[in-house]
Amino acid sequence: MSVDKNMRVLVVDDFQTMRRIIINLLRQLGFNNVTEAQDGRAALERVRAEKIDLIISDWNMPNMTGIDFLKEVRKDAALKGIPFIMVTAEGKKENVIAAVQAGVNNYIVKPFNAATLKEKMTKVIGEF
Amino acid sequence: MTEQAALTRNAVLEQLEKLEKSGVEHVPIEHVRALVNLIRDFFEGNDAPATARFDEELYGELGHLARFINDAQKHLSELAPGDLQEEKLPEASDQLDAIVKMTEQATGRIMDSCEQVEGLLTGLRERVRESGMDPDTLAGIESTVDDISAYMTGIYEACNFQDVTGQRIMKVVDVMREIERQVLRMVIVFGLRKQNKVDEKKRQEITKDAELLNGPQLEGKGLAQDDIDDILDALL
Numbered sequence: 001m002s003v004d005k006n007m008r009v010l011v012v013d014d015f016q017t018m019r020r021i022i023i024n025l026l027r028q029l030g031f032n033n034v035t036e037a038q039d040g041r042a043a044l045e046r047v048r049a050e051k052i053d054l055i056i057s058d059w060n061m062p063n064m065t066g067i068d069f070l071k072e073v074r075k076d077a078a079l080k081g082i083p084f085i086m087v088t089a090e091g092k093k094e095n096v097i098a099a100v101q102a103g104v105n106n107y108i109v110k111p112f113n114a115a116t117l118k119e120k121m122t123k124v125i126g127e128f
Numbered sequence: 129m130t131e132q133a134a135l136t137r138n139a140v141l142e143q144l145e146k147l148e149k150s151g152v153e154h155v156p157i158e159h160v161r162a163l164v165n166l167i168r169d170f171f172e173g174n175d176a177p178a179t180a181r182f183d184e185e186l187y188g189e190l191g192h193l194a195r196f197i198n199d200a201q202k203h204l205s206e207l208a209p210g211d212l213q214e215e216k217l218p219e220a221s222d223q224l225d226a227i228v229k230m231t232e233q234a235t236g237r238i239m240d241s242c243e244q245v246e247g248l249l250t251g252l253r254e255r256v257r258e259s260g261m262d263p264d265t266l267a268g269i270e271s272t273v274d275d276i277s278a279y280m281t282g283i284y285e286a287c288n289f290q291d292v293t294g295q296r297i298m299k300v301v302d303v304m305r306e307i308e309r310q311v312l313r314m315v316i317v318f319g320l321r322k323q324n325k326v327d328e329k330k331r332q333e334i335t336k337d338a339e340l341l342n343g344p345q346l347e348g349k350g351l352a353q354d355d356i357d358d359i360l361d362a363l364l
Contacts, residue, residue: 018291091351100363111288
């Protein structure tokens with residue numbers, strides 16, 4: 001079954017520029033139904049308020065980090081099934097392991113390109 | 129400590145231990161007097177010549193230490209830590225902050241332009257499709273539009289640099305602020321006030337220094353995406 005490109009994608013990053021980059025790359029890949037949040041806390045409010053089909057989140061953010069946001073999502077029975085991709089400059093092995101232990105579905109290290117984003121999204125949500 | 133002083137100290141400790149172990153509520157006055165005498169002997173020193181030698185050595189060491197601190201203070205003072213803490217470090221941090229802000233603004237403007245171009249491309253694609261032109265020409269135009277769109281993707285990808293360099297520079301700024309705090313402590317401890325105002329030549333040096341702080345080349349230090357994929361393959 002092919003992926004519905006109209007799925008609702010939440011992009012979380014404290015850098016507005018980075019959110020714009022990811023949103024534009026998603027648009028290039030055919031995903032136009034995108035919403036955004038500037039930190040984990042705002043993102044958590046968003047996923048509790050509306051149906052989100054995929055989360056793409058930074059790690060290092062004020063108020064609530066990406067890893068804490070991920071843990072909150074995985075703790076919540078209503079949200080725990082949402083695919084979660086971490087996109088971060090944190091490129092250490094212990095970060096990747098911590099993210100996997102917290103329940104991340106895939107991990108992209110910055111800087112990245114559209115091909116990497118597509119490849120990781122395909123692994124998480126299927127071919128598109 | 130001299131041999132005599134060590135003997136006296138041991139005698140004092142012995143007396144104290146006896147008193148503790150005796151368990152009596154009221155200590156006889158002669159025991160207290162004996163203890164006081166021992167303590168007085170310890171401090172006054174019945175072996176005066178040896179104690180004097182000891183004091184001489186101690187004073188000698190303290191003198192060395194005082195000269196060392198004095199020299200260190202003089203050398204630190206020549207480095208003008210007051211200027212460093214009050215002007216040079218804050219200014220270098222400000223320069224780095226400015227780099228982050230400027231690159232962020234520049235990236236924002238690049239993205240604005242890219243989004244405008246993308247909007248125009250979408251409009252162009254719709255118009256040529258509705259124009260009724262011959263299929264070959266239409267295919268050629270659409271292919272060109274696709275190529276331009278791919279180049280736009282390349283620009284978005286390249287804009288990644290702003291986030292990564294911004295984070296690296298902010299880490300350097302954090303380190304500099306910590307150095308600034310430590311220098312401030314040193315200035316307070318050694319009483320090193322600001323020596324003089326930074327002149328224009330020094331100000332130019334500061335700017336040059338700040339310009340050099342463009343972030344070290346860290347390639348190869350962190351994990352590459354392939355390494356991360358290997359870890360993910362093993363863990364997921």
